[in-house]
Amino acid sequence: MVAMESDSKFLNVGFLIVATFVVAKLISVLLIPKPQRRLPPVVKAWPVVGGLVRFLKGPVVMLREEYPKLGSVFTCKLLNKKITFLIGPEVSAHFFKAEESDLSQQEVYRFNVPTFGPGVVFDVDYSVRKEQFKFFTESLKTTKLKGYVDRMVKEAEDYFSKWGDSGEVDLKYELEHLIILTASRCLLGEEVRNKLFDDVSALFHDLDNGMLPISVLSPYLPIPAHRRRDKARKRLAEIFANIISSRRQTGKTKDDMLQCFMDSKYKDGRQTTESEVTGLLIAALFAGQHTSSITSTWTGAYLLHYKKYMSAVLDEQKNLMQKHGSKVDHDILSEMVVLRRCIKEALRLHPPLIMLMRSSHSDFSVKTREGKEYDIPKGHIVATSPAFANRLQYIYKDPDTFDPDRFAPERDEDKVAGAFSYISFGGGRHGCLGEPFAYLQITAIWSHLLRNFELELISPFPEIDWNAMVVGVKGKVMVRYKHRELPIN
Known part of the structure; x- marks a missing residue:
């Protein structure tokens, strides 16, 4: 009897605790207001397909x-996905x-896996990818770059020696070919450059053509371009x-990126495999080839269009030749x-990658320069656009005008609004590792052209090819050239 009374009291106490918890929960839900999420405004679009049609017409236009x-913060619905754009530093x-x-590259860039191959970059956990990026960093350190420059200069000299005394060329075509020759020499190795260049170049062409807009959504779709890829x-x-x-059998080593990847080891002591080395080389060439060839072409088009800046770079070359000779x-x-x-x-006006994306794994908040705060929910794709952000009027004076002096010390427009005002090479944790290599490569090529040729743009100023995966120059860039040595007096 005593035991039964004890059990009854225990149940009553338990019921009371549960009832108290339920009532408290109800009060908190009904009476205590929950802070509402300050979601970004949403782009108006048709139901179901959302902003997909507008997005596919061109994200920069949208x-x-x-x-x-x-x-500067808004969301676009694309089918079952939501992309939130963050525009401005x-x-x-x-x-x-x-x-x-918190913000992952892997999910949004997995469409690269068939091209780069298994076991590298976006097909591995971030901990492994970080180690692989260190391999890239090691292969592009200053001591390595100094050795690469000699080859860049030699490739430019050899290539342009075949032009003859005068003629007309498609500058875009010429620079594309020179860039891949240079990349083959510095990155892929002498074996490729000297013996297998034509074969490897054709294979990379098929890889490149296998990267289509549809590849982003369905990278394994059984279409002819993917099969060739x-x-x-x-x-x-x-x-x-x-x-x-x-x-490895002969024990011979070379001073190129291929050798750096071959010699690389993970923290656990494991050496890179042949498959990993191949994948890393392909990723490196893809990352650099388009950026360098596209930017080289735009640089030339602007210099030939604006005589003021052509005179400035020629004067600089003359001064350096007086100082260092040839x-x-x-x-x-x-x-x-x-x-x-x-x-x-x-590169500010024409960044080849017009969108950068991440997948959000956690909620976060942002505050605009006007003081508005927005909460970005977990699960959104988060994006920014170098092509748009690089032309913001409150950062850059006359942003659509070619004005290299905006980067001169007395102006430094890309620093006025703080970090991430200029994002052609990305920035922060995932900034482009190949930026120093790209600048050296393009500078070496144009230094040679300026010193050895008079150039004239004879086709209309080029337009932007918005239909390409990597946005570049549309059509031919026809140039008339005449060989001459730059006078230094």
Whole structure:
């Protein structure tokens, strides 16, 4: 009897505790107001397909239309996805600085896996990817770059020696070919450059053509371009496996990126495999080839169009020739600050990658320069656009005008609004590792052209090819050239 009374009291106490908890929960839900999330404004669009049609017509066009109406933070619905754009340095700091666990590249860039191959970059956990990025960093440190410059200069000299005394050329075509020759020499190795260049170049062409807009949504769709891509990727793996095996068997080493990747080891002591080396090389060439060839072409088009800046870079070359003679090396290229500003300005106006994206794994908030605060929910794709952000009027004076002097010390427009005002190479945690290589490569090429040729643009100023995956120059850029040595007096 006593035991039963004890059990009854215990149940009553338990019921009372549960009832108290339920009542408290109800009071908190009904009476205590929950803070509402301050969600970004949403782009108006049709149901179901959302903003997909507008987005596919061109994200930059959509940004130009919506930014004046919605501000620097807004969301676009694409089928079952939501993309939130962060435009401008004030709201994009988290985008560039966040940990991979919060904002991840992997999900949004997995469409690269069939091209790069298994076991590298976006097909591995971030911890492994970080180690692989260190391999890139090691292969692009200053001591390595100094050696690469000699090859860049030699490739330019050899290539342009075939032009003859005068003629007309498609500058875009010429620079594309020279860039891949240079990249083959510095990155892929002498074996490729001297013996297998035509084969490897054709295979990379098939890889490149296998990267289509549809590839982003369905990278394994069984279409002819994807089948050619996969066949080329398999053949490249065989070619590099043979080169790597030969180098390891003979014990011969080379001073190129291929050798750096071969010699790289993970923290646990494991050496890179042939498959990983091939994948890393393909990723490196893809990352640099388009950027360098496109930016080289735009730089030339602007210099030939604006005589003021052409005169400025020619004067700089004359001064350096008086100081150093005809010699060109890493340190001399670093002195070409006027030419570098022209390259940087061409890249500001025409960044090849017009959108950068991340997948949000956690909620975060941003505050605009006007003081508005927005909460970005977990699960959104978060994006920014170098092509749009690089032309913001409150950062850059006359933003659509080619004006390299905006980067001169007395102006420094790209620093006025703080970090991430200039994002052609991305920035922060995932900034482009190949930026120094790209500047050296483009500077070496244009230094040679300026010193040895008179050039005249004879086709209309080029338009932007918005239909390409990597946005570049539309059509031919026809140039008339005449060989001459730049007078230094």
